[in-house]
Amino acid sequence: MIESMANWFLSLTWFPQMELASVKLLSVLLVGAGLFAFIAVNAIVLVYVERKVSAFMQVRLGPMRVGPYGTLQTVADALKLLLKEDIIPTLADSILFRVGPFIILISAIVAFAAIPFSPTVTAADMSIGLYYIVSISSIVVVGIVMSGWASNNKWSLYGAMRSAAQIVSYEIPVGLTLLAVVAMAGSLNMNEIIIAQGGSSNLFHWIPLPLPNWYMFNNPFLFIAFFMYIIGATAEINRTPFDLPESESELVAGFMTEYSGIRWALFFLSEYANFTLVAFLTAVVFMGGWQSPFETIFAAKTSLLVLLALALAWTGYVKTKANRLSIYPLAIIGLSTIAAWLFPGFAIWITEPGLFWIAMKVLSLIFLLMWFRWTFPRLRVDQLMYVSWKVLMPIALFNLIGVATWMWLTGEIQF
Amino acid sequence: MGRLHTEEMILNMGPQHPSTHGVLRLKLITDGEIVSHVEPVIGYLHRSFEKHAENLEYQMVSPFVDRADYIAAMNNGHAYAIAVEKMLGIELPPRVEYIRVIMAEFQRIASHLIAVGTFGLDVGGITPFIYCMRERELILDLFEMASGARLLYNYIWIGGLAHDLPAGWVEKAYEFLDEFDFHVEEYNRILTTNKIFIERTADVGVLPVEVAINYGVTGPNLRGSGIPFDVRKNQPYSFYDRFEWKVPVGEGAMGSVGDSWDRYMVRIEEMLESAKIIRQALDQLPAEGDVKAAIPKKIRPPKGAEIYSRYENPRGELGFYIRSDGTNIPTRVKMRSPAFSNISALNEISQGWMMSDVITILGSLDIVLGEIDR
Numbered sequence: 116m117i118e119s120m121a122n123w124f125l126s127l128t129w130f131p132q133m134e135l136a137s138v139k140l141l142s143v144l145l146v147g148a149g150l151f152a153f154i155a156v157n158a159i160v161l162v163y164v165e166r167k168v169s170a171f172m173q174v175r176l177g178p179m180r181v182g183p184y185g186t187l188q189t190v191a192d193a194l195k196l197l198l199k200e201d202i203i204p205t206l207a208d209s210i211l212f213r214v215g216p217f218i219i220l221i222s223a224i225v226a227f228a229a230i231p232f233s234p235t236v237t238a239a240d241m242s243i244g245l246y247y248i249v250s251i252s253s254i255v256v257v258g259i260v261m262s263g264w265a266s267n268n269k270w271s272l273y274g275a276m277r278s279a280a281q282i283v284s285y286e287i288p289v290g291l292t293l294l295a296v297v298a299m300a301g302s303l304n305m306n307e308i309i310i311a312q313g314g315s316s317n318l319f320h321w322i323p324l325p326l327p328n329w330y331m332f333n334n335p336f337l338f339i340a341f342f343m344y345i346i347g348a349t350a351e352i353n354r355t356p357f358d359l360p361e362s363e364s365e366l367v368a369g370f371m372t373e374y375s376g377i378r379w380a381l382f383f384l385s386e387y388a389n390f391t392l393v394a395f396l397t398a399v400v401f402m403g404g405w406q407s408p409f410e411t412i413f414a415a416k417t418s419l420l421v422l423l424a425l426a427l428a429w430t431g432y433v434k435t436k437a438n439r440l441s442i443y444p445l446a447i448i449g450l451s452t453i454a455a456w457l458f459p460g461f462a463i464w465i466t467e468p469g470l471f472w473i474a475m476k477v478l479s480l481i482f483l484l485m486w487f488r489w490t491f492p493r494l495r496v497d498q499l500m501y502v503s504w505k506v507l508m509p510i511a512l513f514n515l516i517g518v519a520t521w522m523w524l525t526g527e528i529q530f
Numbered sequence: 531m532g533r534l535h536t537e538e539m540i541l542n543m544g545p546q547h548p549s550t551h552g553v554l555r556l557k558l559i560t561d562g563e564i565v566s567h568v569e570p571v572i573g574y575l576h577r578s579f580e581k582h583a584e585n586l587e588y589q590m591v592s593p594f595v596d597r598a599d600y601i602a603a604m605n606n607g608h609a610y611a612i613a614v615e616k617m618l619g620i621e622l623p624p625r626v627e628y629i630r631v632i633m634a635e636f637q638r639i640a641s642h643l644i645a646v647g648t649f650g651l652d653v654g655g656i657t658p659f660i661y662c663m664r665e666r667e668l669i670l671d672l673f674e675m676a677s678g679a680r681l682l683y684n685y686i687w688i689g690g691l692a693h694d695l696p697a698g699w700v701e702k703a704y705e706f707l708d709e710f711d712f713h714v715e716e717y718n719r720i721l722t723t724n725k726i727f728i729e730r731t732a733d734v735g736v737l738p739v740e741v742a743i744n745y746g747v748t749g750p751n752l753r754g755s756g757i758p759f760d761v762r763k764n765q766p767y768s769f770y771d772r773f774e775w776k777v778p779v780g781e782g783a784m785g786s787v788g789d790s791w792d793r794y795m796v797r798i799e800e801m802l803e804s805a806k807i808i809r810q811a812l813d814q815l816p817a818e819g820d821v822k823a824a825i826p827k828k829i830r831p832p833k834g835a836e837i838y839s840r841y842e843n844p845r846g847e848l849g850f851y852i853r854s855d856g857t858n859i860p861t862r863v864k865m866r867s868p869a870f871s872n873i874s875a876l877n878e879i880s881q882g883w884m885m886s887d888v889i890t891i892l893g894s895l896d897i898v899l900g901e902i903d904r
Binding site: 169172173174175269273355356358359365367489490491492493494495496497498 | 539541547548549563650653654655656657660661664720721724726727729730884885886887889
């Protein structure tokens with residue numbers, strides 16, 4: 116993307132004469148600014164979404180006062196945090212205290228460089244994209260330990276230590292599950308992993324459902340790997356049920372206890388950036404990234420009919436069970452089905468790869484993780500370690516062997 | 531290489547901490563995450579209730595009693611009224627007794643809802659708390675209709691009630707009861723049977739029967755250890771002998787008898803039993819009747835009269851020891867607060883558990899600092 120952007124700049128007639136290196140540098144800066152803007156806006160939107168989702172789960176309304184339906188609430192909160200006094204505790208290690216949040220934020224932003232937003236838009240389409248994301252995003256733990264230690268507060272220290280143990284432990288099963296996918300795709304490049312997930316499924320082709328050839332549906336081992344990855348990723352981004360580092364009822368606010376104002380907001384920003392990053396990574400690695408789930412127009416039309424039937428069944432179930440009419444899923448799927456059957460243009464559009472599909476996948480994953488957070492209690496620290504080392508690790512190793520065996524059986528590799 | 535020097539750390543949990551249920555300070559001696567000693571430091575909410583009571587007339591004490599256990603104000607007022615009435619030997623109209631039982635049991639449900647909800651919060655689940663508060667609001671609405679207040683009612687007076695029930699109250703109470711069982715089922719689905727919740731609470735902080743009795747632990751905490759002791763059943767006061775209900779005890783369904791899950795479950799079951807009692811009391815409630823017995827304006831129990839009256843508060847056995855010197859001001863009012871005894875067992879049962887478990891155990895004991903410090 117940097118290359119093409121630089122070439123585009125140079126092709127402009129009014130653009131001043133510059134060396135290619137300078138133009139490239141300019142492109143890099145612009146792309147970085149764009150990513151940062153994306154992350155900042157994304158965090159503001161997601162905080163609002165999270166508050167609304169939690170409110171609806173808890174029979175409340177959530178923010179309603181600032182702007183229509185409270186849409187400007189998080190903007191107002193962000194402004195308030197910007198204007199607050201920057202407090203650094205007297206006994207804190209002030210350099211580390213200041214640097215900590217930035218390390219967390221930078222590692223979260225930089226990881227987005229390798230995320231493909233659409234077939235053509237990837238900030239840096241590098242050959243080791245997946246490896247780069249996994250390694251860069253693990254720098255977060257340095258920042259967390261730094262700010263927890265520098266706060267000079269026992270609660271912060273507890274939070275930081277828990278966080279270090281947790282993130283380091285969960286990186287292993289997460290890495291192993293991703294390795295299974297890398298073995299399947301034969302590449303670490305994000306776009307190539309996505310391209311490998313095109314076409315029709317080779318396992319479930321006998322099922323009348325036209326399932327997409329995503330890696331999560333590719334074979335039973337990767338199907339398990341998908342759920343393991345979701346569990347591990349939830350732990351890596353410190354969200355409930357694995358939110359021990361910042362567990363409110365135990366550690367006050369964990370490593371964030373002593374922070375206030377904009378520094379605290381940076382933690383929030385990076386938390387949501389990491390959250391989105393994990394959703395993007397899951398979408399790319401297991402759910403076909405920017406690929407459309409429908410291979411052909413016929414597949415799109417029939418799948419939408421099946422989905423409509425499912426939505427009808429769900430609506431009926433909710434109606435009989437809770438005596439409540441859940442109209443929105445039915446309305447959305449119904450309208451898209453009608454549109455797909457009536458307007459050929461719409462049917463073609465939904466079979467094309469693009470930003471729309473990856474955004475849909477990412478948003479559903481984000482909703483799933485929010486759902487976890489607002490329904491589950493929290494694990495204890497030893498149970499957390501148990502899940503990682505004694506449950507996820509062995510299954511991940513077994514899965515890796517399973518995937519290799521599967522590839523050998525289906526003739527994808529030969530010995 | 532020399533051996534790494536390690537030592538235990540003293541950690542002050544509170545008085546400003548989200549999970550200490552008020553202004554309690556726990557001095558934890560920790561070795562990493564493991565807690566080897568817990569020392570509850572109390573007194574941050576001391577308002578010298580007992581000294582105040584020695585300077586006030588009998589009727590003037592009862593609003594102060596409400597403020598001791600602010601989560602179960604109705605029960606405290608009831609307990610104090612019963613104690614003074616026993617000293618004076620007053621017979622109450624049946625309508626008063628029925629309304630008192632209804633109010634006390636509604637208050638028990640409201641208090642247990644807070645206990646269950648905040649226990650969920652302590653374990654990390656936020657949504658169950660909101661669900662519990664939703665039902666508690668309905669109970670508070672009922673209390674507001676009857677007394678005008680939502681937290682500290684001063685509704686149960688010596689010799690009767692402050693006001694009669696307003697029109698439409700009984701129907702609203704029935705409405706609540708019809709819905710309530712379904713809501714308890716909701717709590718069970720989201721919290722009680724949740725795998726993570728069971729992992730966090732089952733077998734954690736087992737309170738053996740001997741320890742419980744040695745420390746004078748009462749109420750749901752004692753019943754969670756398997757002892758079916760309930761003052762309402764063992765020494766019935768008011769009209770409690772007229773209703774059919776059972777005393778739920780901990781059975782160790784998820785772990786061993788007396789663990790945090792059992793104490794939690796006893797509260798869930800007690801809410802259903804309370805609902806049963808309220809339904810029976812509402813059915814038997816006389817339609818007409820006085821809500822105040824004829825008592826003298828100045829209450830002067832005979833000189834030297836003393837009484838210890840037992841009462842089953844949502845947290846355990848609430849006792850009032852009152853001594854009279856023949857004037858209209860008591861010489862001594864001593865309140866035996868259940869939460870004070872319950873929290874004293876904390877150190878014994880939380881040693882060797884992790885820091886998160888101490889919070890779980892504290893939450894399962896369901897303390898109210900207003901009552902501990904008085």
